[in-house]
Structures are given as structure tokens and as C-alpha cells.
Amino acid sequence: MRYLPQTDADRSAMLARIGVPDIDALFADVPKGKLVTDPHGLPRGQGEISVERHMNRLAAKNVAAGSVPFFVGAGAYRHHVPASVDHLIQRSEFLTSYTPYQPEISQGTLQTLFEFQTQVALLTGMEVANGGMYDGSTATAEAILMARRLTGRAKAVLSGGLHPHYRDVAETISRMSGGTHEAMPPAPTAEEDILSRIDDQTACVVVQTPTFYGHLVDLRPIAEACHAKGALLVAVVTEVVSLGAIESPGAQGADIVAAEGQSFGNPLTFGGPYVGLLATRDKFIRQLPGRLTGETVDAAGERGFVLTLSTREQHIRREKATSNICTSSGLCALAFSIHLTLLGSAGLAKLAAINHANAVRLAEVLATVKGIRVLNDTFFNEFTIRVPGNAAEIVEKLTQRGILGGVPVSRLEPDRPDLADLIVVAATELTTADDRSMFAAALAEVL
Amino acid sequence: MLNTAERSRPTQPAPISADDVEAVGKARGIRNEEPLIFEVGRAEVSGVDLPEPETVTSRLGGLERKTELGLPGLSEPEALRHYVRLSKQNYAIDINTYPLGSCTMKHNARLNEKMARLPGFGDIHPLQPLSTVQGAVDLMQELSHWLMTLTGMEAIALSPKAGAHGELCGMMAIKTALAARGEDATRTTVLAPQSAHGTNPATAAVLGYRIESIPARADGTVDPEVVKAKLGPHVAAIMLTNPNTCGLFEPDIIAIADAVHAAGAFFYCDGANLNAILGKVRPGELGVDAMHINLHKTLSTPHGGGGPGSGPVVLSATLAPYAPVPFIRMENGAPVLIEESVHALEGEQPFGRMTAFHGQMGMYVRALAYLLSHGEDGVKSASETAVLNANYVRVGLRDVMTQPFGDRICMHEALFDDRFLEPHGVTTLDFAKAMIDEGYHPMTMYFPLVVHGALLIEPTESESKESLDQFIETMRGLAARAKAGDAASFKTAPHFAPRRRLDETRAARQPRLRWRPAT
Numbered sequence: 001m002r003y004l005p006q007t008d009a010d011r012s013a014m015l016a017r018i019g020v021p022d023i024d025a026l027f028a029d030v031p032k033g034k035l036v037t038d039p040h041g042l043p044r045g046q047g048e049i050s051v052e053r054h055m056n057r058l059a060a061k062n063v064a065a066g067s068v069p070f071f072v073g074a075g076a077y078r079h080h081v082p083a084s085v086d087h088l089i090q091r092s093e094f095l096t097s098y099t100p101y102q103p104e105i106s107q108g109t110l111q112t113l114f115e116f117q118t119q120v121a122l123l124t125g126m127e128v129a130n131g132g133m134y135d136g137s138t139a140t141a142e143a144i145l146m147a148r149r150l151t152g153r154a155k156a157v158l159s160g161g162l163h164p165h166y167r168d169v170a171e172t173i174s175r176m177s178g179g180t181h182e183a184m185p186p187a188p189t190a191e192e193d194i195l196s197r198i199d200d201q202t203a204c205v206v207v208q209t210p211t212f213y214g215h216l217v218d219l220r221p222i223a224e225a226c227h228a229k230g231a232l233l234v235a236v237v238t239e240v241v242s243l244g245a246i247e248s249p250g251a252q253g254a255d256i257v258a259a260e261g262q263s264f265g266n267p268l269t270f271g272g273p274y275v276g277l278l279a280t281r282d283k284f285i286r287q288l289p290g291r292l293t294g295e296t297v298d299a300a301g302e303r304g305f306v307l308t309l310s311t312r313e314q315h316i317r318r319e320k321a322t323s324n325i326c327t328s329s330g331l332c333a334l335a336f337s338i339h340l341t342l343l344g345s346a347g348l349a350k351l352a353a354i355n356h357a358n359a360v361r362l363a364e365v366l367a368t369v370k371g372i373r374v375l376n377d378t379f380f381n382e383f384t385i386r387v388p389g390n391a392a393e394i395v396e397k398l399t400q401r402g403i404l405g406g407v408p409v410s411r412l413e414p415d416r417p418d419l420a421d422l423i424v425v426a427a428t429e430l431t432t433a434d435d436r437s438m439f440a441a442a443l444a445e446v447l
Numbered sequence: 448m449l450n451t452a453e454r455s456r457p458t459q460p461a462p463i464s465a466d467d468v469e470a471v472g473k474a475r476g477i478r479n480e481e482p483l484i485f486e487v488g489r490a491e492v493s494g495v496d497l498p499e500p501e502t503v504t505s506r507l508g509g510l511e512r513k514t515e516l517g518l519p520g521l522s523e524p525e526a527l528r529h530y531v532r533l534s535k536q537n538y539a540i541d542i543n544t545y546p547l548g549s550c551t552m553k554h555n556a557r558l559n560e561k562m563a564r565l566p567g568f569g570d571i572h573p574l575q576p577l578s579t580v581q582g583a584v585d586l587m588q589e590l591s592h593w594l595m596t597l598t599g600m601e602a603i604a605l606s607p608k609a610g611a612h613g614e615l616c617g618m619m620a621i622k623t624a625l626a627a628r629g630e631d632a633t634r635t636t637v638l639a640p641q642s643a644h645g646t647n648p649a650t651a652a653v654l655g656y657r658i659e660s661i662p663a664r665a666d667g668t669v670d671p672e673v674v675k676a677k678l679g680p681h682v683a684a685i686m687l688t689n690p691n692t693c694g695l696f697e698p699d700i701i702a703i704a705d706a707v708h709a710a711g712a713f714f715y716c717d718g719a720n721l722n723a724i725l726g727k728v729r730p731g732e733l734g735v736d737a738m739h740i741n742l743h744k745t746l747s748t749p750h751g752g753g754g755p756g757s758g759p760v761v762l763s764a765t766l767a768p769y770a771p772v773p774f775i776r777m778e779n780g781a782p783v784l785i786e787e788s789v790h791a792l793e794g795e796q797p798f799g800r801m802t803a804f805h806g807q808m809g810m811y812v813r814a815l816a817y818l819l820s821h822g823e824d825g826v827k828s829a830s831e832t833a834v835l836n837a838n839y840v841r842v843g844l845r846d847v848m849t850q851p852f853g854d855r856i857c858m859h860e861a862l863f864d865d866r867f868l869e870p871h872g873v874t875t876l877d878f879a880k881a882m883i884d885e886g887y888h889p890m891t892m893y894f895p896l897v898v899h900g901a902l903l904i905e906p907t908e909s910e911s912k913e914s915l916d917q918f919i920e921t922m923r924g925l926a927a928r929a930k931a932g933d934a935a936s937f938k939t940a941p942h943f944a945p946r947r948r949l950d951e952t953r954a955a956r957q958p959r960l961r962w963r964p965a966t
């Protein structure tokens with residue numbers, strides 16, 4: 001086996017040194033009869049050639065997004081990742097290290113995390129950010145738990161513009177952890193009366209912008225209403241490229257921002273691994289979950305970085321910790337950070353402008369298709385269309401014509417017949433004018 | 448014969464003097480000091496060339512960004528240097544032994560990286576039509592089959608994103624099963640050994656459970672009689688790590704499982720230490736109800752400086768119905784991905800959803816590539832070798848270091864305490880920092896908490912005998928130095944790392960968690 005360096009002679013010598021007759025003597029504590037003696041009926045080991053062949057065959061059964069006109073978004077976005085990002089994250093020193101428990105030999109990871117935290121804070125308009133969560137949905141769930149601890153209240157009000165998977169994750173954790181939640185009905189149009197739901201039992205209001213359906217939300221009145229009742233505003237962002245064009249949640253009064261960072265540096269990969277962002281105000285840091293990197297000095301007075309404020313964390317505080325999170329999304333956070341470093345303010349502003357322009361053009365051309373209605377007044381790079389008929393069937397027909405034409409809302413809201421004619425469609429910098437016109441033409445054909 | 452050009456070039460070094468020469472700048476040879484991107488980047492610089500956007504009428508509805516982003520940009524060559532220089536300040540498995548106990552820092556095969564980057568895996572969207580991702584669903588099913596077969600368990604929830612997330616998933620399944628029996632309100636306590644990893648009590652606490660600690664026996668294992676005494680109608684579950692965090696296989700695990708079940712409670716097994724027994728023992732045959740498998744440990748998906756991980760949870764028949772969405776159902780011999788609870792059939796009662804989309808596909812690809820490469824024979828020999836290596840290290844060090852539970856065979860990690868250091872005024876931390884000077888990442892220190900000044904060494908199966916011999920020799924040398932009374936050299940270690948010892952107290956007292964412009 002190419003990954004196991006020992007020869008048989010090594011093994012014998014080592015067993016002799018240990019003073020046992022054979023390997024199974026090392027497993028003497030395993031209860032009688034519980035050592036596996038019968039084969040599992042699984043394949044035997046293979047070399048690279050046959051493993052690659054097997055994997056290639058499986059991969060070939062999937063349609064890669066880059067091989068077709070592609071308009072699928074809804075919480076994960078196909079963006080261009082600069083070549084140097086994937087090269088850098090495969091450096092052995094980043095790829096094959098772990099959580100920086102020994103700071104003297106982990107300054108690479110620690111400094112990049114410190115930079116990541118700063119970038120996330122700047123992007124979201126918040127004062128402080130942690131070193132990353134698993135993904136946007138679990139970051140949102142943690143934001144709710146954090147708001148409950150901060151306010152001493154149990155209820156989370158979830159906007160109908162929240163991604164349905166995020167809502168389901170939040171509902172699951174609320175129900176299981178002794179909290180309560182009130183989920184507003186899905187909001188395919190921009191209207192939603194969330195202000196009337198905020199009361200003095202409310203720990204937080206969770207609002208996504210742009211919403212799952214693509215609408216931009218003015219967070220300021222919601223923040224004001226929350227604060228008037230002593231509640232916190234949790235802003236959720238699933239498309240972080242939008243923050244290059246839209247006013248940050250922090251500047252609009254959000255108390256906690258939970259976001260999906262995949263759009264920077266991370267490929268689609270069928271939904272994971274991604275990286276969750278969690279940012280807040282300085283005064284709330286003691287309740288922030290996850291790793292935090294801080295600046296300090298070493299014994300020689302040189303600047304250096306360490307994991308800090310660990311008294312929030314499970315390995316120190318155990319059942320009194322702010323969260324159970326341990327391993328997070330380090331390498332995805334690094335990819336995010338490298339991509340954002342390459343972009344800078346100027347590059348990000350331009351990237352956001354391209355995304356928006358391409359989506360506007362897409363909306364224009366789709367609106368010319370007879371029977372199609374664009375539901376959005378406002379959007380960034382994604383919006384919702386109403387089709388005459390069953391959206392899932394139409395998307396399937398488009399697929400047969402080689403076009404991945406968005407997400408039928410019914411896939412995530414199967415028990416809402418009133419939403420069965422809606423498709424969420426996205427454009428990014430990778431969407432071409434040809435893609436757009438092929439989409440419109442195919443849509444006209446299948447209707 | 449020398450050619451003329453070489454004639455004036457010295458080919459032998461001058462003898463070194465005892466005095467250190469100071470470099471003019473901050474660099475030390477090929478080790479560079481690297482500023483923050485905020486100190487070198489410029490807002491107008493970008494390392495990405497993008498086309499001009501088309502001119503359109505904005506649909507941003509007056510919510511355009513007005514505050515400055517303030518994100519520094521770097522050109523591509525500057526960015527490359529920044530990150531390459533920083534990378535060189537990191538220790539890594541590819542550099543040397545990484546004996547971080549409980550973390551299974553084994554070799555990360557590059558084939559697995561290559562496979563995860565095939566466009567058919569890396570460039571597929573979680574919500575593109577299911578008819579266009581059958582290969583992905585097939586792969587999830589194939590991985591599930593391996594994991595369920597090797598562990599002897601009935602069902603699996605793939606989606607949890609790391610070990611702790613898997614714990615949460617498994618405990619939620621248990622909570623749901625108890626609710627189905629009408630016992631959720633009364634079973635409010637979770638038992639966990641004192642030696643448990645912090646995530647175990649933290650997970651139980653998220654779900655509102657009261658945690659009751661079980662003390663260890665003098666030999667580091669759990670006494671079934673002690674468990675029995677703590678069981679009752681108020682107990683929901685026991686969370687037990689096996690092999691345990693002291694690196695020992697719990698010999699009475701079946702008696703414990705039986706007692707737990709007899710009391711109407713569930714057995715959650717923390718599978719972090721599966722690398723000792725995968726292919727050798729099926730946890731399902733030990734009475735486990737739920738167990739997470741850290742793909743980033745046992746199945747070698749890279750640790751990446753702290754993730755991403757992946758923590759699929761295998762479930763017993765009793766808990767199988769409650770697996771969260773998404774899950775895979777076999778229909779006419781083909782795997783189908785069930786994404787929403789409303790599509791559940793009789794006998795499927797998903798408790799909810801752990802995460803958006805379908806979990807860590809990128810890690811599933813790597814894990815399956817690992818399993819196919821090893822085969823069931825290779826998986827077994829990996830476990831055997833991991834245990835062999837740990838015992839070889841233990842035996843190589845037992846006369847100079849101290850074992851907390853006597854001289855007994857261990858599983859895949861060897862645990863020592865600080866009794867061999869204490870009389871000499873050296874702490875476990877000091878010892879760890881001295882290891883850095885010798886070119887090693889230290890072992891896990893001060894965990895498990897039940898052992899004073901714990902030093903938990905997990906060499907993994909990736910180390911050759913030569914590499915272990917060298918490690919043992921180094922550790923013996925350090926132990927001898929401590930014994931010789933040279934505490935001072937430990938106190939100031941590390942001397943040869945990119946940084947000397949860092950001031951953690953200052954970091955916590957005056958938190959600087961981000962860069963801010965100098966005012």
C-alpha cells in the first residue's frame with residue numbers, strides 16, 4: 001500500500017521491540033469475538049490508475065456547470081476563481097497543517113486568519129468578525145443562539161426572504177435547543193410586514209438581503225424597530241459579491257451579520273465545503289462563537305498572532321462554551337481571503353458591477369419572452385420569474401435542451417403549491433450575452 | 448582543474464565564529480518577515496483583470512454602497528509572495544511528523560485533491576437538476592456503503608460538516624427518538640466521562656442537557672458499575688469516546704452499552720479515534736447507537752489549517768428513521784437524494800436539517816478516493832500500523848517519560864503525564880516548545896484533562912520506522928536534558944521558530960482582533 005511506509009521486516013522488528021507476538025495482541029482489550037475476522041466484502045486496494053478511472057466515470061455522470069449556459073444560484077454561485085487561489089491553498093504548509101494551537105510555528109495560518117477577520121469586518125461593515133464557521137446556514141443558526149444569549153430572550157423571527165434551507169436549519173436548532181421561532185411565510189414579492197412581529201419577547205429578527213428571491217431589503221427601518229424593542233437584527237447574506245455594490249448591513253444597523261463566503265475563492269462542489277462568515281459589534285465579542293485570532297507580541301517583542309479569547313470555546317469552557325464548534329473551514333477561509341486580496345476594493349466594485357449588469361440584461365431579455373414575468377423591482381445578480389405552468393417541469397425541459405435555467409422554488413418549498421410557478425435565476429461575471437439569449441430562446445420554445 | 452571564472456570564488460566556507468551576526472533587515476535567510484495586506488496593499492490595485500461592465504439602469508433601488516470598502520488589493524506577483532512567505536511560517540504534515548493526539552494528522556494523498564477538482568465534482572451546483580448530478584449521488588451512496596459496512600451500522604447522515612456538527616446531529620436524532628417515546632421532557636441528563644473532548648459536553652449543552660461527569664478508573668477506562676449507578680429514567684444518553692481520549696480501548700464497552708440500553712438511554716460514540724480500529728472492529732457490534740466519523744481525521748481529508756472537516760454520522764436501526772434531510776433512499780436499485788421532509792415515506796421521520804444543501808461533497812470525493820486506494824485490506828492495515836506505531840513510540844519512551852495508567856498497551860496514541868518533568872521544573876508546555884526547536888510539531892498537550900500535564904502522542908500510520916526512531920531519539924534527548932537540570936533552555940524555547948513564545952495574556956486582555964488604520 002503506497003501510503004504505508006513499513007516493510008514486513010519493520011513490522012516484525014517493531015512487534016519484537018514492543019514485546020508482543022503479533023498485531024492482534026495489541027488489540028487485546030477488544031471484547032472477545034469482536035475483532036473482525038470475516039471480510040467486509042468491500043473492494044481491495046487499488047493504484048492511482050484504477051481509482052482515477054472509477055472517479056472519472058462517476059464525474060462523467062454529472063453535468064459540469066461550466067459546460068452549459070448556467071443560471072443556477074439560490075445560495076451558491078458560480079464565479080471565476082483566479083488560478084493563483086487554488087495554487088496557494090494547495091501549498092503543503094496551508095493544506096496539511098491544522099488549527100494553529102502552536103502559534104510559534106503557525107504564523108502563516110494565524111496571520112491569514114487575522115487578515116480574513118479584518119476583510120470580513122470591512123466587507124460587512126461590522127467591527128469584528130471571527131475566523132469562520134462551517135457555512136452560511138450554520139453561521140445563521142449560531143447568530144440566533146448568540147442573540148438569545150445576549151438578550152436573554154428565546155424567540156427568533158425569520159423573514160420569508162430567508163433561504164428555505166437556512167430557515168429549516170434555524171428551525172431545527174431552535175426547536176432542539178429550547179428556543180422558539182416564528183417563520184414568516186415565503187416572500188416571493190418584496191412585501192413583508194415583519195415590523196409588527198417584533199415584540200419584547202423577540203431575541204432577534206433574521207433578514208436576508210438580497211433575499212432568496214433576489215429582492216434588496218432596506219435594513220434600516222427593521223434595525224430601528226428591533227432596537228426600539230430591545231431585539232437584535234441578524235442580517236444574512238448568501239451572495240457576498242453583492243457587498244461590493246450594496247450598502248453593508250453594518251452601515252444599515254445590523255447587530256450580527258451571518259453570511260456564506262463561498263463566492264470568493266471557493267468552487268461550487270455540490271454544496272460544500274464552504275465558509276460561513278460571522279461578524280458583530282465589539283461589545284458582543286464575548287458571545288461570539290468560533291475561533292478568534294488576535295495580535296500580540298512574542299518574547300523578543302516581535303509582532304505575532306495567536307488564537308485568543310478561548311474562554312468562549314468548548315476546549316476550555318466545555319458545557320459553558322458559546323458553541324460546540326471546533327474544526328471549522330480554515331482552508332475555505334484562506335481561499336476567500338486570497339481571492340479578496342487579489343480583487344481589492346477596486347476589483348470587487350467592478351466584479352459586483354459586472355454581476356449586476358449581467359443580471360439586468362438577463363432580466364430584460366427574459367421579460368421579452370411571452371408569458372414570463374420578472375417579479376423583482378430590485379435585485380443584485382439574481383431574481384425570480386413567474387412562468388405560465390409548472391416551474392420544475394420547465395426547468396427539466398430546459399435541461400434537456402442543455403441549459404441549466406435556475407432553481408424552481410418548489411424544489412425547496414415542495415408543500416407550497418402557490419410557489420410552483422416560480423424560478424430563481426442568477427447571472428454572474430461568467431454569464432455571456434450568448435448564454436442569455438440561448439436561455440430566452442429555449443424558454444420561449446418550452447413554454 | 449578550475450576555470451578562470453571560478454578562480455576567485457571561494458569554495459570553502461570560512462570557519463564560523465561564536466558570535467551571532469545580526470542581519471541588516473528583518474529577513475533571516477530565506478525566511479522573510481511579511482507585513483499585513485493592509486500595510487502593503489493599495490485600494491486601487493487589483494490582481495484580477497475583469498471586462499468592463501455593460502452600462503445598465505441600476506436595479507439596486509437606492510441601496511448602493513456609500514461607505515468605503517477599504518479593502519487593499521495586491522497585484523498577482525505581490526499576492527503570490529505574500530502568501531508563499533506566510534506559508535513558510537507554518538508547520539505541516541508534509542514537512543515532518545505531526546504527532547498531535549486526537550487529530551490524526553496522517554498523510555494527505557494528492558490523488559484525492561486531484562479527484563475533488565474534476566469538473567464533474569468541483570463544478571456542480573447543489574441545486575442544479577438532480578438528473579444532471581446522478582454521479583454525485585452515486586458517489587455519496589458508495590461512500591455511505593463503505594462507512595456503514597466498515598462500522599456495521601444501519602444508516603448514515605452524511606451532511607454534518609465536522610465532528611462537533613456530527614455530535615449535534617447524532618444527539619438530535621437521540622432527542623427525537625426520546626420525544627417519540629414521550630420521554631424527552633424527563634430524560635434531561637447526558638453522561639460523559641471526565642476525559643471527554645470539550646465538544647461532547649458543549650454539544651449536549653446546546654440541546655439543553657445537564658451534563659454529569661463520569662470519573663475514570665485508575666486504569667483510565669470507564670467502570671460499567673459507575674455508569675450503572677448514574678443511570679436512571681432521567682438519563683438520555685451517554686457520550687463515550689472509543690478508543691477513549693487516553694488512547695485506550697474501553698474493555699467493558701459492551702457491558703456499558705447493555706446497561707445504558709437497559710436503562711432506556713442511548714449510546715453516542717465519539718468516533719474521533721476511529722483510526723485505531725477501522726476495519727478491525729465494527730462499532731455497531733458494540734452497541735453504539737450513533738457515531739460520527741471525522742473524514743478529516745480517519746479518512747485523511749486535509750486539515751487545512753483548521754478545516755474544512757466532514758462528520759458523517761452512522762446510526763443504529765432504532766435511530767435510522769430520524770436521520771435529517773437530505774438522505775439517500777434506494778429506489779429500484781438506484782440511489783435517490785431526498786431533500787425535503789415532505790418527501791419522506793413511512794418509516795422515514797427526519798428530525799430536520801443540519802445545513803444548507805447536501806454537506807461536504809468535496810470531502811466525500813477525497814474520502815472515497817482514500818477508501819478505494821486502501822481497499823478493505825489497506826484500511827485494516829492502516830489501523831494496525833497506527834496502533835503499532837503508537838506502541839512503538841510508547842515502548843521507546845516509557846523508561847524516560849511517565850505513563851499515567853501504568854505500562855499498558857495503547858491504541859493509536861500514547862499518553863504520558865508530566866511526572867517525569869515536574870521535579871526538574873519543566874512543564875509540559877516548556878517541553879512542547881523545546882520540541883519545536885528540534886523540528887517537531889508538539890503532541891497534543893493538557894488533553895485529556897484527567898491527566899496532569901498530559902502529552903498525547905499520535906504518530907499515525909504514515910510514519911516510517913526510521914522516522915519514529917528519530918522522533919524517539921529526540922524525545923529521549925529532551926527528557927534527558929530536563930533531567931539533567933537544564934530547565935532554563937526549556938523556559939526560553941522555542942529559539943529557532945519564526946517566533947519566540949507569544950504573549951497570550953496580552954492578546955486576551957487587550958484584544959486586537961483586526962487591523963485598524965493607525966490614528
Ligand SMILES: Cc1ncc(COP(=O)(O)O)c(C=O)c1O
Pocket residue numbers: 325326327549550609610611612644646647688692717719720741756757758
Ligand atoms: C475526541 C474528539 N472529539 C470530537 C472532536 C471534534 O471534532 P471536530 O473538530 O471535527 O469538530 C475532536 C477533534 O477535534 C476530538 O479529538
